[in-house]
Amino acid sequence: MAYIEVNQEKVTQENAERLASVCPFGAIVVGEAGLTIESGCRLCGLCLKADKDGVLTLVEDKPSVTVDKSAWQGIAVLAECDGDQVYPITLELLGKALEMAAPSGAPVFAVVTGWKVSSAVENLRYYGADRIYVYDDSLLEHFEPLRYTVCVTDLIQKVRPSVVMAGATSMGRSLAPRIAARFGTGITADCTGLAIRENGDLVQTRPAFGGNIMAQIVTPHTRPQLCTVRYRVFDAAPRREKPTAQVEVMQAPDGLENLGAQVLDVLAKPKELDISEAEVIVAVGRGVKDEAGLSLAKRLADILGAQLACTRPMVENGWFDPRRQIGLSGRTVKPKLIITIGVSGAVQFAAGMDKSEFIISINNDPEASIFNLSHIGLVGDLYEVLPAFMEKVEREGLIL
Amino acid sequence: MNIVVCIKQVPSSSNVEVDPVTGVLKREGAKSKMNPYDLFALEQAFLLRERYGGTVAALSMGPNQAMEVLYEALYMGADSGVLASDRRFAGADVLTTSYTLAQCVRKMGKYDLVICGKQTTDGDTGQVGPEMAEWLEIPHACDVTAVDSFSEGEGAFIVKVNMDHSIHTVKLQAPCLITVDKDVNTPRLPSYLRKKRLGKAYISVWSMDDLPDQDESHYGLAGSPTQVERIFPPQVSDDRERFTGTGEELADRLYSLLREKKRI
CATH class of the missing domain: 3.40.50.1220 (TPP-binding domain)
Incomplete structure (x- = not known):
């Protein structure tokens, strides 16, 4: 349990007001009892940086359990396809994954979930991934968050990728957080910058507060590390002359039809004039x-x-x-x-x-x-x- | 039908800047409001209550000040409100926020539907809804544009889901969770009569001690897997460039520019 402790003896009118003004959440309150930190505190640490008199101390317990990072290797990209077409976002995620994996030689995987996806998979083999895992089942024909979560969970448990990347698409935004919660791990949405440290930690940069500020975020104690990326943020992987990826066909887990959700109908969207x-x-x-x-x-x-x-x-x-x-x-x-x-x-x-x-x-x-x-x-x-x-x-x- | 609507208090303005020298966040005033997406979530709940009967409870997490948005929800038409507020919830990321809210929903008892706004204007991630559904072990659908029907016999909702390239009609077994986009309905305004009649009642404040799971390490910063290492101002290029030349030269310029921007 982390919190910020106030050393009331060092509080002065001047530093109290300064610290209160620094807090973006209005959680530092100057009152008769001195300086108090209220529950609006998000532990962003800005007050600690502005504190020159040693008024505030961050009291932090280190998490006792840290995952064995070496057991989690490689980068998995959750692919999106339609017919034999692979959506550009998938190629862009692959482009970034290959770039990040290059220094360490970590493997790059693509995960394809759907029905009758073999031609899309064949197409995807040309874009530099080491392996493509395929869940091809009629119950996966249309995206349904729970069914896809079950398949990707199966994959993550078997392959143990350190990083899982999804597009910030209708599918990615719905699927990736569900997977993150299932593994009790972190997810960062709409990353505009990604890099991997030597210890395998993914350094994620994303705009915050309406894009006026950039935040740099890490997931240091859990695996896998999930992120979503919007379309046209990274460069697409170039198509290779020859297919490089091995294809591994996976057995979709049983019981997908009994998860309480079912896509009944799909209607193509007309282009709206807006x-x-x-x-x-x-x-x-x-x-x-x-x-x-x-x-x-x-x-x-x-x-x-x-x-x-x-x-x-x-x-x-x-x-x-x-x-x-x-x-x-x-x-x-x-x-x-x-x-x-x-x-x-x-x-x-x-x-x-x-x-x-x-x-x-x-x-x-x-x-x-x-x-x-x-x-x-x-x-x-x-x-x-x-x-x-x-x-x-x-x-x-x-x-x- | 018992419905829980998750709402959040957000800053009125996203107009924040980082002082490039000190790295300190400059935020104009401390004004706040209800996350605009949540108004549509509430309205969706009221419409369902009108059709199928039942109750609408508003749920929020935040400092005491967040009571304001719960009262707003109450005066709009919610039957009750719960604020999860505790210093031990501070510093929560998506995982612990969704966990805390899910714990509250479990404590609230029997429910058929949880509705969240599609995203918030301050966090802007849209991830809390799906993560809550996972914690609650119920199906979910994001970006629902309409709830077509609820079948008592089957105990299932039929909803329309807005996907990138298509509209899905999905059957969700209750209890389930949906997120709704803005503009799917017209949210009603808070009622002055309700305000006069209800006053300041009907809102409960829960701390961690009120929730089923009382392990501190599952809440707030301690339970959050992500860490914000630093914040910094974005680089803005205010370069203005002007080119003259023949049609051919300018066309080349345009072509390479659009290539660089990955537009062609």
């Missing part, structure tokens, strides 16, 4: 003058899997559905990437998109105000740049 949720946006403005320009923008959006959006004049001239308008009188968007084409950057438009993570703008007017808020400004004629870009894409191809 630009405010879009991850990538191509936005067009008045610089796009005709059908030809519009179809260039549409092709760019198709290539990027982006939503097409526009400025207000483009709605007024009837070219676009109002639901696609960005700006004060339209939607506010915050995509990871926005490419504006022929947009001048009026303040009303800018207010609806200036929080975007990365802004690329193409405009032939070097004075256009859109360039002031663009991370990358390309000063040129969209009717020249975009066709040349499409040609290059056709020549050199796409990764995804």
Whole structure:
């Protein structure tokens, strides 16, 4: 049982107020009895760092049981496939797993759960894993958290991987925490940085408090160490010339149908028109003058899997559905990437998109105000740049 | 139908910064509110109670101040509330938080359904729900957009689950746990009449001594497998670059940029 102890003799008005102000949880209270630590304390330790007078002491019991880390080796990636297609997130997890395993030569595994997955597994063999464990059973056709938990638990008990990685997808977010609780171990969601120490500890970095702060997290006393990672955070493993992975077919544990949950029906989702949720946006403005320009923008959006959006004049001239308008009188968007084409950057438009993570703008007017808020400004004629870009894409191809 | 809804008090603003020199967290004020996702969880519970009868109990864990969100839930329509509050719960990560909440649910007695918000706005992990379901040894579904029906005979719920590429219709045997996204319903506002009538009653505060498992090492920091080693400000690049050139040159620039960003 860890807690922070207050040495009341060293408390002064000055240091008490300073310590109270440092606490992000308001758990340090200055009262008549001196300084008290209330139950809001999350033991983040910030007060200990700010304490120059020795007022506070962290009283900590070391956990008496620490796992034998050497018994847990390698990195397991929980794969996601559909038909013969392996989802990009799986290849990205593999890419990171291979990079982390390289120094120690630790094995990298992929775990495939599903039904009729043999062609996806065959495809996955080319991406550098040492071994692929396959649970192929009609009861696993659709993702169901308990059934998949039982299979992955079986795998973890048999293979004992030190690290288990899952995508921050519908499946990963539902499955990985359940597994973590089953093993009484730690899980870190949405990691943006991962590294492995010599002792096998996984150093996980993730944004906290709405992304304004990064936290570095470890799971030092338990195994396996679980983490989830969002799409497009790490580089995908490249496809090898020859398949490297051995395939090991596993027997799905008995009783999957008796766990109290069953997927009755699956309906493909229609693509919804909601630009405010879009991850990538191509936005067009008045610089796009005709059908030809519009179809260039549409092709760019198709290539990027982006939503097409526009400025207000483009709605007024009837070219676009109002639901696609960005700006004060339209939607506010915050995509990871926005490419504006022929947009001048009026303040009303800018207010609806200036929080975007990365802004690329193409405009032939070097004075256009859109360039002031663009991370990358390309000063040129969209009717020249975009066709040349499409040609290059056709020549050199796409990764995804 | 007895429903437990897990709610959490979160900071009103996620506007926090780390002082790059001292490494100290700067948070604007100490204002807090109910995690917005939990409002939809509560509303889902009220709708089910209207259809099938029964009770709705709100459950939270946190310092005494978190009573505020339990009263808010009460005035919205909850029948009772429980706050798990104890210094021994401090420093809890996902594992011990979910364990503590699950212990509370066990103590609350017979229940059919636990509803959690899909995630919180401060922790932002969405992991407490599934972990609670594991501790309670019940099935769960994340990101439920609708509860279609409850069959008394079968003792099972039919729910719609929002997956990345599809909508699953899932049958969950009660008791079970679901998490709900925002915007799946329109949460009602707290009622002034309820506030006047109920006052400050109906909320219980439980410490570890009230829970079935009283082993300290299963709670708070002591029971948490993860450790935050340090926090630091993210690196933001405010670089602005501008390029001029021929269409071909700019196209090359765009291509390599999008490659680098793994978009093509």
